[in-house]
Amino acid sequence: MEDRTMGEIAEKKGEKMKRIYMLILVLLVSIMVAADALAVDNPCEKDIAKFCKNIEPGDGRILRCLTLSKEDLRPPCKKQLPDRESS
Numbered sequence: 001m002e003d004r005t006m007g008e009i010a011e012k013k014g015e016k017m018k019r020i021y022m023l024i025l026v027l028l029v030s031i032m033v034a035a036d037a038l039a040v041d042n043p044c045e046k047d048i049a050k051f052c053k054n055i056e057p058g059d060g061r062i063l064r065c066l067t068l069s070k071e072d073l074r075p076p077c078k079k080q081l082p083d084r085e086s087s
Contacts, residue, residue: 043074043076043079043080044066044073044076044077044080046074047066047069047073047074047077048062048065048066051066051069051072051073052065052066052069063081066081067081
């Protein structure tokens, strides 16, 4: 029978806890990176926050707001708006 001391048992538990903490850290970082990538997908997010913050989403209201503010929008957002000059 193996004779383990309390120190050896505590050391093994400590190593397991370190592994669990590292796994949690890796998962949290992965979630943060994924969330950041999703935010990058909307080039108008900052413009919506700036120009349309009081507009309730739905029924094209955000698009109308952005269209009315088109001259002040950042170029990446401006490129996403439909070109309606031909109407």
